[in-house]
Every structure is written in C-alpha cells, then in structure tokens.
Amino acid sequence: MSIGWRSLQGQLLWRTQQPRQLLLALLGSLVGLALVLAASATVLDVRRLLRTGDRGAIGAQYVVLHKRVSLLGVLGSDRSALDAGDLAAIRAEPSIRRSAPFLANRFGASAVLEFGPRGGGNALRTDLFLESVDDAFLDVVGERWQWAPGDQTVPVILPADFMHLYNFTYAPARGLPQISRRTAQLFTFRIVIEAPTGPVTVRGRIAGFSDRITSMLVPQRFLVDANRRYGPPADEAPPIYRLIAEVDPLRLTAFRRFLEARGFETNEETLRTARFATLVQLALIVVAAFGVILVATAFSALLLYLQLAVQRSRQAVETLLLLGTSHREVQRWYVRGTGLLLGAVLGASLLLVWAVQRTIARALRDAGFDARSGLDPIVPLLGIGIIVVLAWLVARAVRRQLRTLALPSAPDGTLPR
Amino acid sequence: MALAPGTSLQIRAASGAGKSTLVAFLAGLRGDYDGEILVDGRALTTFDVEAWAQWRRQAVSIVFQDLRLFPELSARAQVALVREVSGGAASELEARAAALGITAHLDRPVRQLSLGQMQRVAILRALARPYRWLLLDEPFSHLDRTNAAAAWELIHADATAKGAGLLVTGLDPQDFLRTTQTLTL
Numbered sequence: 001m002s003i004g005w006r007s008l009q010g011q012l013l014w015r016t017q018q019p020r021q022l023l024l025a026l027l028g029s030l031v032g033l034a035l036v037l038a039a040s041a042t043v044l045d046v047r048r049l050l051r052t053g054d055r056g057a058i059g060a061q062y063v064v065l066h067k068r069v070s071l072l073g074v075l076g077s078d079r080s081a082l083d084a085g086d087l088a089a090i091r092a093e094p095s096i097r098r099s100a101p102f103l104a105n106r107f108g109a110s111a112v113l114e115f116g117p118r119g120g121g122n123a124l125r126t127d128l129f130l131e132s133v134d135d136a137f138l139d140v141v142g143e144r145w146q147w148a149p150g151d152q153t154v155p156v157i158l159p160a161d162f163m164h165l166y167n168f169t170y171a172p173a174r175g176l177p178q179i180s181r182r183t184a185q186l187f188t189f190r191i192v193i194e195a196p197t198g199p200v201t202v203r204g205r206i207a208g209f210s211d212r213i214t215s216m217l218v219p220q221r222f223l224v225d226a227n228r229r230y231g232p233p234a235d236e237a238p239p240i241y242r243l244i245a246e247v248d249p250l251r252l253t254a255f256r257r258f259l260e261a262r263g264f265e266t267n268e269e270t271l272r273t274a275r276f277a278t279l280v281q282l283a284l285i286v287v288a289a290f291g292v293i294l295v296a297t298a299f300s301a302l303l304l305y306l307q308l309a310v311q312r313s314r315q316a317v318e319t320l321l322l323l324g325t326s327h328r329e330v331q332r333w334y335v336r337g338t339g340l341l342l343g344a345v346l347g348a349s350l351l352l353v354w355a356v357q358r359t360i361a362r363a364l365r366d367a368g369f370d371a372r373s374g375l376d377p378i379v380p381l382l383g384i385g386i387i388v389v390l391a392w393l394v395a396r397a398v399r400r401q402l403r404t405l406a407l408p409s410a411p412d413g414t415l416p417r
Numbered sequence: 418m419a420l421a422p423g424t425s426l427q428i429r430a431a432s433g434a435g436k437s438t439l440v441a442f443l444a445g446l447r448g449d450y451d452g453e454i455l456v457d458g459r460a461l462t463t464f465d466v467e468a469w470a471q472w473r474r475q476a477v478s479i480v481f482q483d484l485r486l487f488p489e490l491s492a493r494a495q496v497a498l499v500r501e502v503s504g505g506a507a508s509e510l511e512a513r514a515a516a517l518g519i520t521a522h523l524d525r526p527v528r529q530l531s532l533g534q535m536q537r538v539a540i541l542r543a544l545a546r547p548y549r550w551l552l553l554d555e556p557f558s559h560l561d562r563t564n565a566a567a568a569w570e571l572i573h574a575d576a577t578a579k580g581a582g583l584l585v586t587g588l589d590p591q592d593f594l595r596t597t598q599t600l601t602l
Contacts, residue, residue, distance in 0.1 A: 012487060319485045322444055324474025324502045327466050407469065408448025410462065417465045 012316040028298025033349040035291030063266040066242035081239035095251035100134040101240040106231030108194035132220040140208030147219040155207035157217040195230040321406035425583035430602035436586035440554040478548035484539045488528035492538040496545045503546040532559040553585040566593040
C-alpha cells in the first residue's frame with residue numbers, strides 16, 4: 001500500500017482546529033488588500049486623469065497670473081508690472097509647468113461694427129484692448145487663426161463669456177436676434193488703429209471663442225508688428241502685467257503657497273475644481289491607509305494562527321526533525337502552504353479590484369471623462385510586492401519558531417547555526 | 418566510554434541516573450553537558466543545523482523511551498514516513514512485523530494500540546531505515562520476556578547486518594541481552 005507523503009505532511013503539520021480563525025484572517029487580508037489595491041488603482045487613475053491635458057477630468061490647469069493691485073497702483077505711480085525677479089521666480093517654481101506673458105497693444109484702437117446695407121446704417125463703436133499670447137496656450141487655435149505681414153484681415157479670439165453676455169443680456173434687452181458661435185464667425189468688423197500718421201483701418205474677423213482666456217486676443221505676430229509701427233518708440237521691452245501659466249494639477253497646494261508668498265493673484269474659481277480633485281486624492285489615500293491597517297491586523301491574525309498551528313503540531317514537528325527532516329524543509333512546507341493561501345488572497349483581491357475599477361471607469365466614461373478600463377500594471381505589481389513581503393515575514397517567523405525545536409542549546413543557551 | 422561500529426553496549430542503571438539524558442544528548446535534543454561527545458572524531462557541539470539533520474537522517478536511528486510515534490498514523494505509515502525521509506528497503510516490513518508479533522496491527526492508528534504494541538512499532542520504525550548507530554532507550558520496558566527476546570534477536574541481527582554500533586539502556590539485567598560491553602551505573 002502506498003502512503004502519500006504529502007497527505008501525511010498535511011495531517012502532521014496543519015492541525016487546523018480553528019478553521020474559522022483562519023477564514024476570518026484570510027477574509028480580513030482579502031478585504032484589506034483589496035482596499036489598498038483599489039485605492040491605489042483609483043489614485044493612479046485620478047492622477048492620470050489630472051495629467052492627461054485637456055481631455056482629462058480636470059485637464060491642464062491654465063491660470064492667468066498678475067500682481068495684486070496696490071493703492072499706489074490706483075494712484076498711478078506703480079503699475080504692478082512683473083519685474084525680472086517675479087519672472088525668474090515663476091520660471092523656477094516647480095508647480096508651474098510653463099508660462100508665457102501677455103502682450104498688450106501700445107496704441108489706441110477701436111472696433112466699429114456697422115449695421116445695415118453697405119455700412120450705411122447704424123454703427124457700434126467701442127474702444128479696444130488687444131492682447132496676444134503664445135499660440136501654445138490657446139484653446140481655439142484653428143486654420144482661421146492666421147496672420148502674415150501685409151494681411152488686411154486680423155483674426156480675433158473673443159472670450160466665450162462675451163458671447164453669453166450678448167445672447168442672454170444685450171440681445172434680449174435691445175430686441176436683437178441671438179446668434180450662434182458659428183454665425184458670429186461670419187461677421188467682420190473694422191479695427192481702427194490710431195497711428196501717428198492718422199487712422200489706419202484693418203478688418204477684424206472672429207476666429208473663435210475662448211473658454212480659457214478672458215481677453216480680446218489677436219495673433220502675436222500682428223501685435224508685435226502693430227506695436228512697432230503704431231506704438232510709441234520704446235528703448236526697452238514693454239512691461240509685463242500678467243501672464244498665463246500651466247500649473248501641475250497635482251501640485252496645486254504648492255502653487256497656492258507660491259502665489260501667497262509672491263503677492264500674486266489669479267482666477268480662484270479655476271483652482272477650485274482642482275482643489276476638489278486633490279481632496280479626492282487625499283480621501284483615497286486615507287482609504288488606502290485604512291486598507292494597510294486592515295491588512296496589517298489581518299496578517300497579524302494570520303501569523304498568530306500559523307504560530308499556533310506550529311505550536312499545536314510541536315510534538316509532530318519535533319519528531320519529524322528527530323527523524324531527519326531538515327528545519328529548512330519543514331519551514332518550506334509552512335511557507336509554501338501560507339504562500340498558496342496568500343496567493344489566493346492576492347488573486348481574489350485583484351479580481352475584486354478589477355471588477356470595481358471597471359464599474360467606476362464605465363461610470364466615469366458615462367460622465368464624459370476619458371477613463372480607461374483595466375488595471376494599471378503597477379497595481380498587480382504592488383499586490384505581488386505586498387504578498388512577497390508578507391511571505392518573507394511568515395518565513396522569518398516560522399524559522400524563528402522552528403529553531404526552538406529539536407536543537408541542542410549549549411549550557412550558555414546558544415543554539416547551533 | 419567508546420562505541421565502535423559492529424559492537425554493542427548496554428548501560429544498566431537505576432531511574433534518574435542519566436540514561437535518557439545521554440540519548441537526548443546524542444539525538445540533539447539537549448546540549449547542556451560538560452565534556453565531549455565525539456562522532457567520528459567530531460564533537461557534537463560543532464554540529465550546525467544541517468549537520469544535525471544529516472546525522473539524524475543517515476547515521477543514527479533511535480527508539481526513544483517516550484517512543485515519539487505519531488498517534489494518528491498506522492505502523493505502516495510511520496515506517497513509510499521514515500523511509501521517505503531516509504530511504505530504506507520496504508520488503509522487510511511484513512517479515513519484521515511478523516517477528517515482532519504485530520502483523521495484525523500494522524494498519525491501525527497507533528493510538529489504538531497497547532503500550533507494548535507501540536513499543537514494538539517504535540522498534541519496527543527504527544529498523545526500517547539506514548543507520549550506523551542504533552540507540553535504544555529502555556526498549557523493552559513494556560514487553561514480556563518472550564516478546565522482548567524476540568525483539569532483541571531482530572534488533573541484533575539487523576544491527577549486525579548493517580555493521581552498526583548498538584547502544585541499549587535498561588533498568589535491570591536481561592538474560593537475553595548479549596552485548597560486547599556492559600556498563601553498570
């Protein structure tokens with residue numbers, strides 16, 4: 001009759017008289033590990049959403065920076081321009097990915113919009129404040145956004161809020177028709193520049209509406225050229241009063257500290273959404289911390305259970321050792337057994353996290369976010385890392401416990417190496 | 418005191434004289450002694466964990482006074498287990514069991530056996546593996562004279578066949594015990 005050595009091992013080494021304890025410890029490990037991995041997966045997803053630019057949940061954070069206007073500025077003796085120190089500090093600030101100054105018109109300009117056939121009707125005239133900024137910071141650059149020296153038509157980007165203001169306030173009050181963005185882009189208007197030699201007229205054409213920048217923007221090449229031609233002669237570069245900056249959404253706290261330290265101001269509302277995202281991340285980190293505590297507690301219970309199992313099998317283990325089984329082999333049995341249990345816990349946790357992440361991703365996609373299904377490879381790697389550490393702790397604990405068995409301690413208490 | 422391969426030594430002493438303690442020293446259960454115990458010229462105190470495993474697996478076979486059987490396993494399973502650890506011929510099991518008079522009990526968990534039957538299972542297990550030294554700590558304490566003599570014959574024949582050194586301890590003189598040396602304490 002053949003006797004299975006493996007089944008004998010099980011009988012002799014795993015005297016599991018309290019399977020409920022083992023089950024609870026494994027369940028605790030499962031829930032804890034799933035919490036850690038789910039929180040990690042969500043933190044990674046949130047960070048990815050924050051970092052993936054305009055298609056992300058929050059997208060890149062563009063803010064317009066300027067110095068706080070002081071009383072002296074009101075009186076006109078200090079224009080709150082950004083000095084070289086401010087610009088150097090902005091360039092060196094790690095929370096700011098990149099920045100570009102706004103260029104303002106240095107000449108008088110007005111817009112004239114004529115109603116009626118061939119301009120024979122009424123005309124609406126208003127002073128213009130023109131600005132330009134590097135195209136890389138614009139959200140509506142298209143094929144209409146072109147200007148070359150000699151062109152008599154200048155594309156203009158208006159703030160989207162202007163459109164809303166016209167459609168929902170001005171037009172109803174004056175009995176004028178509401179217009180869509182597409183229709184608005186068909187209109188042209190005259191831009192009258194007060195040149196030193198007399199008025200110069202070019203045609204303005206709406207190239208788009210910006211949700212990002214509240215200013216009337218013209219191409220930078222046009223403004224540089226126009227300032228040079230029509231503005232007062234300047235020996236040095238014109239002062240910079242404000243600039244646009246792309247802020248790292250994950251470093252908003254540092255960015256806010258930077259603003260306060262340098263006395264800068266910005267559009268607070270833009271930052272609010274991103275602060276909420278930071279809050280979400282913090283909440284997830286707290287969840288992960290709870291998961292770690294739960295894993296630690298459950299694993300302690302598992303380790304205690306294992307030590308108890310070795311203790312319960314003490315007589316059998318000692319006899320096995322006296323019969324010639326090596327300590328290393330007995331240790332391997334326990335570690336292998338526990339490793340299999342922990343591996344099952346990891347597999348179940350990953351399955352759980354995968355299912356949860358899939359559901360969340362679907363909900364996020366329904367809400368219009370660019371959320372992907374599937375776990376980030378870091379998550380299973382993290383799980384494997386945790387399990388390897390736990391298995392190492394098991395091996396160490398079992399080794400220590402086994403060394404108290406079937407080894408002669410010398411009169412001074414030392415054990416063989 | 419020395420024990421050479423192929424020779425046998427019986428130690429007779431009253432309870433508490435240290436017979437089982439000596440076996441515990443040789444088995445590696447205790448190390449709290451002065452003096453030296455040398456095996457092939459090497460002191461037991463220099464053995465590391467792996468050397469102890471090697472010594473127990475290949476060199477020494479012991480019948481402990483408290484037997485150290487696995488209560489839930491049958492005699493056959495106990496023998497299979499030591500063979501798995503150390504190797505050894507399976508074919509002699511039935512013959513040895515017959516010589517010891519426990520053939521009928523080979524497949525019963527040893528916890529269901531009497532002390533005398535357990536003692537014979539422990540002897541059966543000790544003989545079922547290769548060894549160069551056979552240590553028997555009061556191996557016949559629960560056996561009647563007839564069974565003890567039969568067991569001794571089997572033990573002596575096996576140790577002789579293996580060219581092993583044999584150490585047997587006991588309380589009183591036993592007329593069937595023929596050893597090359599006797600030490601009375």
